[in-house]
Amino acid sequence: MLKGKTALITGGSRGIGKAIALAMGESAANVAILYAGNEAAARETCEQIRTMGAQAECWQCDVSDFDVSAKVTKEVIARFGRVDILVNNAGITRDNLIMAMKKEDFEAVIDTNLQGTFHMIKHLYGPFVKQKAGTIINISSVSGMMGNAGQANYAAAKAGMIGLTKSVAKELASRGITCNAIAPGFIATDMTDNMNDASRDAAVAMIPLKRMGRPEDIAKTAVFLASDSASYITGEVVKVDGGLYI
Numbered sequence: 107m108l109k110g111k112t113a114l115i116t117g118g119s120r121g122i123g124k125a126i127a128l129a130m131g132e133s134a135a136n137v138a139i140l141y142a143g144n145e146a147a148a149r150e151t152c153e154q155i156r157t158m159g160a161q162a163e164c165w166q167c168d169v170s171d172f173d174v175s176a177k178v179t180k181e182v183i184a185r186f187g188r189v190d191i192l193v194n195n196a197g198i199t200r201d202n203l204i205m206a207m208k209k210e211d212f213e214a215v216i217d218t219n220l221q222g223t224f225h226m227i228k229h230l231y232g233p234f235v236k237q238k239a240g241t242i243i244n245i246s247s248v249s250g251m252m253g254n255a256g257q258a259n260y261a262a263a264k265a266g267m268i269g270l271t272k273s274v275a276k277e278l279a280s281r282g283i284t285c286n287a288i289a290p291g292f293i294a295t296d297m298t299d300n301m302n303d304a305s306r307d308a309a310v311a312m313i314p315l316k317r318m319g320r321p322e323d324i325a326k327t328a329v330f331l332a333s334d335s336a337s338y339i340t341g342e343v344v345k346v347d348g349g350l351y352i
């Protein structure tokens with residue numbers, strides 16, 4: 107379905123990003139994975155994609171660093187010839203009530219989740235405009251739509267990603283480039299693994315479909331948004347949350 111295309115996925119070493127990378131590889135796209143520090147996991151994801159017959163390479167790259175992410179983006183283009191699909195998935199949490207939230211915790215989450223997304227869009231803006239094609243998928247969160255006590259930094263970053271998505275969609279539509287967001291609900295990954303049983307039960311109780319989501323639930327939506335089937339969709343925020351935000 108995505109044969110001949112190259113997908114760049116930030117945070118593709120684990121969790122949702124890994125599932126997206128595998129699903130893109132399964133759809134015959136070549137895959138570039140960016141990761142923060144977990145080289146073994148990133149290499150393992152690449153290996154799995156190669157066994158599907160697609161090409162895959164990984165780069166250590168802190169997306170919050172403008173210069174490093176610019177350099178790595180150039181390397182990805184040099185390696186694969188072009189990028190067609192950008193998935194801004196890299197994200198972190200530093201949860202706390204504002205009373206206890208340090209300035210550094212607020213900034214770290216904005217820097218990685220929101221600025222990192224801006225950096226990658228900025229680096230691929232020129233190449234996408236030049237090739238008159240490209241699709242951007244930003245992994246936001248229902249927290250950015252609903253707000254969440256204890257996640258002011260994260261919800262602000264994720265809400266910012268939605269504004270960014272809609273602005274980029276309007277700015278680049280005339281160039282044949284689409285930009286959409288996915289807003290996952292609670293998805294079972296390392297990020298949600300540290301919830302205690304009581305918090306997890308309380309979260310599941312709020313979800314109409316009565317289960318946490320799987321990384322693959324997000325990956326399938328990402329592949330759809332990257333495909334020709336979604337070529338008339340831009341500026342959209344697709345909730346994949348089991349009904350949490352109805």
Ligand code: NDP
Pocket residue numbers: 116117118119120121122123140141142143144145147167168169170194195196197198218219222245246247248289290291292293294295296297298
């Ligand atoms: P994980 O914590 O499981 O994985 C995070 C990924 O992001 C890892 O690949 C990590 O790399 C990478 N990463 C973190 N910081 C950076 C950075 N500065 N530069 C580059 N890569 C980085 O998270 P999830 O899979 O759960 O989440 C993925 C995305 O989905 C995030 O944006 C998250 O906010 C969003 N989301 C998740 C939900 C959930 O319930 N899990 C719900 C809603 C949204 P490394 O392995 O090297 O550390």
